[in-house]
Amino acid sequence: MLCARIRLLVAATIAYNVVEAVVAITAGTVASSIALIGFGLDSVIEVSSAAAVAWQFAAPDPERRERVALRVIAWSFFALAAYVTVEALRTLVGGHEADRSDVGIALLALSVVVMPFLSWAQRRAGRELGSASAVAGSKQTLLCSYLSAAVLLGLVLNAVLGWWWADPVVALAVAVVAVREGRAALRGETCCPPVRPGDEDDGCDRCGPGAEA
Structure with missing residues (x-):
């Protein structure tokens, strides 16, 4: 049952990100927005x-494939961090100012609402099943939702106040978080051992039967 729920959530995530990538890259190209194009490419990375x-989870024994899945997820984090960093620095150095994109703003506003819900549902199912890759x-x-908020803030500030530098500055902070999460996934540190009776909960993400949802 849990495996079926995870497969359904993953399918929903892939479908949403494919649409998100097409719309973001198209709108970014029209508006000459490097940040919006980068957001679309982030959606491609998240699909992978x-x-x-x-x-x-298509395998009869998902645990045998978990290490490989974690490596793919980790390197997806690193690829996202690298791209966001390069494009953010290029934007800052070049002083590039994008045109207003109402389509991009609407898409990002929707993503800020949808992506946290998908992340929460995936995380809960992954912790109940004890899957580090699902939690990763x-x-x-969730990082995609942070990036959505960052790019949305940048587009709005650029459209309203002309602050073209706001988006790349916030994007650099997102890149730092991406590197941290990628390292954790590479080491398999997305879950912690269950809390034993009498122990104090340290707030870490826990997976497996009996983990808090």
């Missing part, structure tokens, strides 16, 4: 991460 989890995938989905 979700596909890795889908591949894992949920973190990447």
Whole structure:
């Protein structure tokens, strides 16, 4: 039942991100917005991460594929961080100012609402099943929502106040978080051991039967 729920959530994540990528890259190209194009490419990266989890849970024994899935997710984080960093620095150095994109703003506003819900649902199912890769995938989905908010803020500030530098500055902070999460996924540190009776909960993400949802 839990595996079926994770497969359904992964399928929903892939479908949404494919649409998100097409709309964002098209709108970004029209508006000459590097940040919006970068957001669309982030959606492509997230599809690869979700596909890795889908591949894992398509097997009769998902645990045997978990290490490979975690590596794919980790390197997806690193690829996202690298691209966001390069494009943010290029934008800052070049002083590039994008045109207003109402389509981009609407898409990002929708993503800020949808992506946290998908992340929460994936994380809960992954923790109940005890799957580190599912939890890692949920973190990447949540990171996508942070990036959505950052790019949305940048587009709005640029459209309203002309602050073209706001988006790349916030995007650099997102890149730092992406590197941290990628390292955790690479080491398999997306879950912690269950809390024993009498122990104090340290707030870490826990997976497996009996984990808090």
